Amino acid sequence: MSVLAFACILTSFNSNALAHEHVAFDANVSSWASIEVQRALDMGLVPIIDLPTDYQAPITRSQFRCIAMNYIAVQENCGADIFDKLVGTYVAEKNLDGTIKSAFSDGSQNDSLAYYLGLVQGRGDGTFDPNSAISRQEAAVMLIRAYDVCGGTMPQDPMTTDYIDGEEIADWALDSISMLASWNVMNGMENGAFMPKEQYSIEQCIVTFLRLYENAPISRKNGNIAPMFTYEQCRDYLNTITVNVEECIAGDSIITEEVDGPIASFIRLDVTGVMLGTASMYFLYKEGGIKPVDLGICSYPTPQNTIYSSLRTENLHFSENGQIFYCNAILPQDAILNTIDGDEILVHQSGTYQISIDVGTNRLIKLESADLSSIPHI
Template sequence: MKRVLSIILSLAIIISSFAFVFADGVDGPMQKAKIKVGVSADYMPFEYYDESGNMTGFSIDLMNYIGERIGYDVEYVNIPFEEILTSVINGDVDCAISTISVTQERKQYVDYTREYLKTNNITVINGQKSVKFGESYAVVFKKGLGEAPYKESPLTEKEALYVKVNQAITDLSHDRTVTKLIEKYELNKPITDDGEYVEYSAVISGGDPGAMTSATSNPASDWAIADIEKAKALNIISGNYNFPGNITREGFCELVYNYVSEFGKLPSDDGHIVFADTDNMKARILNTMGIIKGKSETQFAPNDLLTREEAATILNRLINIVHPDLASTELYFEFADSTQISDWAMSAIQRICNIGIMKGVGNNSFAPKDNYTTEQAIATLVRVYASSGISKSDDMTFADKLKAQMPTGSNYMFSPLSIKMAFAMAANGAEGNTKTEILNALDIENLDEYNEYAKKLIEGYQKADILKLDIANALWINETNTTQKFSEKYQNTLKNFYDAQVNGSTRDKIAGEINSWVKEKTNDKIDSIISDELAKDERFIMALLNAVYFKAVWQNEFDEDATKKDTFTDRNGVEKQTDFMNETAYYGYYNENGTEVLALPYKNRVYDETAGEMLSYDFDVSMYLVRGDYSENILSSLIENNSFKNRRIKLSIPKFESRFDTSLINLMNNLGVVDAFEEEKADFRKMFDKGNMYLMAALHKTYIKVDEKGTEAAAVTALAGGTSSVPPEPIVVKFDTPFTYVIRDDANGEILFMGEYAFVE
């Protein structure tokens, strides 16, 4: 719990020191071009959101200065304070700066920097009441709890109530009672020595270290290394853990939640508090799904260590929900310690052992009451995945794989079409493993067939009239840095199938020429893609460009007079005013199974007065707004199965304009494209009349504007090659929380653009 820096009523003073923390054993931010910093932005004047929704404060200024001095961009992630240290330990963030007190207990989990602030810590109490002191927690006592001056065992629900700092100050100053149940109690000596329990009294002090899912980061045992690497690839875990250490019930809950989010369907969180001892959202959702249960109707016991029989039971429920078709054998395991297995766990243990998810511990024993380690928990989840027979990569399209790697702390947009086409053009000049890796990542089985498809797509979009969708491709050779030329066969392939221009230039002119081309092809929406620094690099010999420009009007335009300011709540829970477009009309709408989708069609056809009919094209473009579970396969299935119902909708959607740019190297590396970016492994000899190259840069820039008239969007992908070297009542649909948007050509199944609106810019 954070420190209160005001004297209210009577007080006790404790000296506190603040620092910021790194996970123990994890290298600092100097390894990265960007440092991700955890912050609990609710504590003025150190870290908080100002009236404009910007994170600010003394800690933020300090961290910005550090980032500037070491030459790294700082990305802030707003995290509840009780989850700060867990996020550092698990590798969700690189470090945290959030007025975190230095304590010996926390030093077991994390590394501290040097202290940057010392301040008086003030305990706030009601001066008219006698108080018992809670060492690390805000505690309210009720009258009649016994004669002891303090209580060493956890208090019951009727004995103590939980207090938030700000609310406690208000309540105490007005002598009000407080009504939130305390989560954990660690009581020490009383401030007063009269030993009397009063009706309501409170203390605010100390820092809550939170419920750690892992302690200090320790390397995995040899037997678990392969499973842990697989778990990282499956997004079940990220970062470092105390792999050999015992895992808590809450820690296992986190891992199971990650598994379900990847391979199952998560229901929406209704916010209903299920357990009295935790408000962990993931525990609530898994309880709703029937995967986890408490130790009683009201107690989850998040910090209790997980036992082997508890693990088996939870894994069995997970399989029942996510992989209901997974069968087990009829073999019955008679363990030497079967009498120690709880009745409620016996059938689950039999099934889990039958499937091969868990095994005994030797001597024909299962050891049901023994604690379960983090690496055992991870390994068994990997075995669940392996036994299920599913393939994560098979279930995800190229667009989905890119989306999974997009930032969560900002808006983004990318064009799967542009990226795919650019790398497909590069693949036409590649051979061997370089070509194989690219095609596998792009989900292209036959490059010749894709070339034909790309040609048809480009020509079809060129026929558009009322809807503008232009695809442009080009090649440049840097004649200053190389005598190589594009091979005649490669030029002909790209000209014939991709309508690509081939250009020659010099080191001094190439950036200007390419950027002018980009600006022209995107209708001035993107003005550059090649930096002067890249152009001057002596290794830079070629560039391959794809540009996509899109402009369309809504089939049902929004009334500009109906656009009003309204509140958008971003991913961090910050509310901010922005313009919302409003319209009541009939739209295709789907809202089932945790997925809400609304279709916003564009005008795709124009009336031909000569022919006296509507002209139709080989495409059908709409924007889809999505909240909840999303994948391209889900959307395709909804469209193909006519799952959208035509409903009268009272729609509100933000009016927005957004830009995004990113390097594609790490993204494509994660999809298995490695050789193309390595000088000694890349094989692009087929692209040139002589010599070779490797991809030294892969850049992507996008732009989108959504307003009352329609949508304007643009994307550029650049691959830079280097040498060695009265109607019914309307359904109210208000997109005032983060949503995904997809601009899709339904006729061809192409995702033209995909993005997420999660923050007001």
């Protein structure tokens, strides 16, 4: 098994993997898009496990929705998976039994969550039509909707564009296309045409969401995003999925570590029980938002932000200004991955690791063994 394939396996277990490493991927990408696609991957804008490996292929409505939700989660300083849960808790309409009310007769629950955010609309007959391809003009409108969800506003008189096929652009898409062109997010072809009805590709979707994040006036990059979910709401959500230690039974989640800092709080959750023993770690940001914390150590790849709770953490603290989080992680035994080919790959050796993380960017700064030897990691 190649290192690239192994890196892809590890990444697939954690869709919210930190951007502390160059994220490896094995996808079919056009040369013009490769640099921006890689940058979007490093930022966490791309839900790798939810997309096919051919990024030149036409994108479906459901796939577009998935990337758009990732974009909004990044803007809102949230991990993608927990952002969906927050939307389900605080935004979505509920049935009498508390379950999320389906917005469409087809599609998934995540399609419904996007509807309640105002990101997507149906076809008018109660369907979402999740597997249909998206045209360029439809993509422009959905890009602007995602921007609106994050607090962006359209100017009263957006910039006009003069495409040679402008008469083919639908009236409902004109303002969105003009605005995106003015930000250099989505432009026309070299011959001066926009081609509004041409199918949109996965790589085009990824690149334009990256440009929307980097070029639009309202963005977390510019520090002017108003949080959708406050610190208190994020904390209340964690409280709903945990129990007191005195009341826990096998399978319950309990808070086992909590450290408060000026910028964020660090919280570790452990699931009780020998067979279910996993841990999840989060930064809860004082300005709003919540992200999973990746210490860079995995005792074994496990689903979605979890590690075996046998990985102990100690000496947890923030720097005085709160910008750096420090801890020691103790791995009691070697972490070995058994591949489908029957190979064994040593992921991390047992021992104590010294770790520091940039709290604002959620990037791993240092991962070293206790003897100060730098430990390579994937």
